[in-house]
Amino acid sequence: MDKLTVYTTGPSCGKCSMTKMMLKGKGIPFVEVDITQNPAAHEYVTEELGYSMAPVVVVDDDDHWCDMRPDQIDRIAKRAILPSDATREARSPAR
Numbered sequence: 001m002d003k004l005t006v007y008t009t010g011p012s013c014g015k016c017s018m019t020k021m022m023l024k025g026k027g028i029p030f031v032e033v034d035i036t037q038n039p040a041a042h043e044y045v046t047e048e049l050g051y052s053m054a055p056v057v058v059v060d061d062d063d064h065w066c067d068m069r070p071d072q073i074d075r076i077a078k079r080a081i082l083p084s085d086a087t088r089e090a091r092s093p094a095r
Helices: 014-025 039-048 070-079 083-091
Strands: 004-008 030-034 056-060 063-066
Touching (some): 014 030, 014 070, 056 070
Parallel strands (some): 004 030
Antiparallel strands (some): 056 063
């Protein structure tokens, strides 16, 4: 998985800050884009994706969400298992 993009409305956005903190805590790399400073990003989030609140997390063209979503972050974290972890899991005895 490449880096996620987290579209925020700046440091005063509590849900944006919490989302970034949760992603960091799970070791998920991301790039932050402040849509209040980037008109093209604002247009992308509101016009193309149709969201009206931040944060907006974009994994890829077909996988994105808005608001503080611990369930989605957990889902992405499970998908982002490192190859060495997957090998270790595959070798461990069945539970």
